[in-house]
Amino acid sequence: MTTKLTYLLIFWAVALVASAQDIKEIVRKSDEKFRGTSSYGTFSMTIERPTWSRTISMKSWALGTEYSLIYVTAPAKEKGQVFLKRGNEMWNWVPSIERMIKIPPSMMMQSWMGSDFTNDDLVRESSIVKDYTHKLVGEETVADYPCYKIELTALENAPVVWGKVLMWVSKKDYLWLKAEFYDEDGALVNTEILSDVKKMDDRVIPTRMEMIPADKKGQKTIMIFENTDFDVPLKEDFFSIQNMKKIK
Secondary structure, eight states: OHHHHHHHHHHHHHHHHHHHHHHHHHHHHHHHTTTOSEEEEEEEEEEEETTEEEEEEEEEEEETTTEEEEEEEESTTTTTOEEEEETTEEEEEETTTTEEEEOOGGGTTSBSTTSSSBHHHHHOOSOTTTSEEEEEEEEEEETTEEEEEEEEEEOTTOOOSOSEEEEEEETTTTOEEEEEEEOTTSOEEEEEEEEEEEEETTEEEEEEEEEEETTSTTOEEEEEEEEEEESOOOOGGGSSHHHHTTOO
16 A cells, blocks of 8 residues: 555656646747747837827847847937847947947836836846746636646746746647736736737747736837748857947
């Protein structure tokens, strides 16, 4: 009897570990779907407020999770601005005043270009795969897609902004369709909704992303991914401070 109980306990332990690994793998696949090994694309960002809205158009290049470069193409007032991420550091080139600005850690939670995204959202120093534990807490349908509902809890001492994240990932194609971001006190701060699933290059991904603050009625920011090519030839030296002044 004792032997049977021991085997049963071992089986349960192995099953729990396998389950945790499976959930982590779902999160990893949903995250990597947007990245590839590298990418180039164009997108727009519309900032909506109760009494006004404005749209900014951009080009972006990315290499893995460590390097990204964003070039503003419109409107005229912001055209030519460049944002560079290298590791967990970030710079902003402003051609109108010919000034290179390094974004200090104290400004990482400030709004990026007046939107509901922060500077930290661009840098993404934290990793939803490495810096959180992952637990399946349910299954729900989002926009007609049956989804896994996964709870991410920050690991102790991890370099993360959020105490907890809830994310909804479709069972088919591992599409990241919704996320809720909570602070360390458990209060909801932002809700992210992803939709308009289309084929981009060699994969199917959501092409519309809305970031909606919990405590600011009538306010949100919408990103539309117009075109993305994945696994394009890029090298680390492309993502340099010198190249920020040359890129078009």
